[in-house]
Amino acid sequence: MVALATADVCLAAERRWQTGTWGVTTTTVKHRNVRRYVIETAALRLEVEDTSPGPRRPIDAVIGASVTFALERKTVYVREVPGGERKLRVTKKVKQLPGRGPKIPTYAALGGGHLVRAVSREGRYVTLEDGSIWEIDPVVWFETVQWEPLEQVTVRSIPEQDGFVYELDNTSEDAGAPARYLPGPQPQH
Numbered sequence: 001m002v003a004l005a006t007a008d009v010c011l012a013a014e015r016r017w018q019t020g021t022w023g024v025t026t027t028t029v030k031h032r033n034v035r036r037y038v039i040e041t042a043a044l045r046l047e048v049e050d051t052s053p054g055p056r057r058p059i060d061a062v063i064g065a066s067v068t069f070a071l072e073r074k075t076v077y078v079r080e081v082p083g084g085e086r087k088l089r090v091t092k093k094v095k096q097l098p099g100r101g102p103k104i105p106t107y108a109a110l111g112g113g114h115l116v117r118a119v120s121r122e123g124r125y126v127t128l129e130d131g132s133i134w135e136i137d138p139v140v141w142f143e144t145v146q147w148e149p150l151e152q153v154t155v156r157s158i159p160e161q162d163g164f165v166y167e168l169d170n171t172s173e174d175a176g177a178p179a180r181y182l183p184g185p186q187p188q189h
Helices: 002-014 138-144
Strands: 017-029 032-040 044-050 066-072 075-079 085-095 111-119 125-128 133-136 152-161 164-170 175-181
Touching (some): 133 164
Antiparallel strands (some): 032 044, 111 152, 133 175, 164 175
16 A cells, blocks of 8 residues: 555656646536536646546636646646645647637736735635735745735736736735736635
8 A cells, every 4th residue: 555655646746747727617427427627728728527436525626727737648637735636537638729828817906005805714815905806826825814804915917936927915914925816706715
């Protein structure tokens, strides 16, 4: 058993990990629950499905959110937080035309003067006073979970880091957090 676990860890370390964005639908096929997901990069659009037997927690896929994955033939391995990975079966692989990859949503109100309205229980999402919702880089959830309503925030663009192109700078706490703007239907906190 120890040898098998060690082999799995070694294989995971050797995978060619890359970043894309999520699209997701849940559907029933032939009287069984099959969760289907879409992963997009600038070069590929992958349709994948989770056919794991028995009741299994769905992948926490937020449309437009970043996903770290490795593609190996007809299998996609998705990194999950914390640690671990999920094995999915590729059902369709389409090459993207240049310039047709996933679009990064833009936020028009860059700068200071923002206030924290709410922070999710684990620090993953921050809502500002204008109703904008931000997904935070998992590396700094331990900081954002401590942010309080009405603390002052500056929103700025940053060079892309694992799919995060904005930073929420909590000027009240002197703490910055790489973030992703989530327009449209929002995740449940």
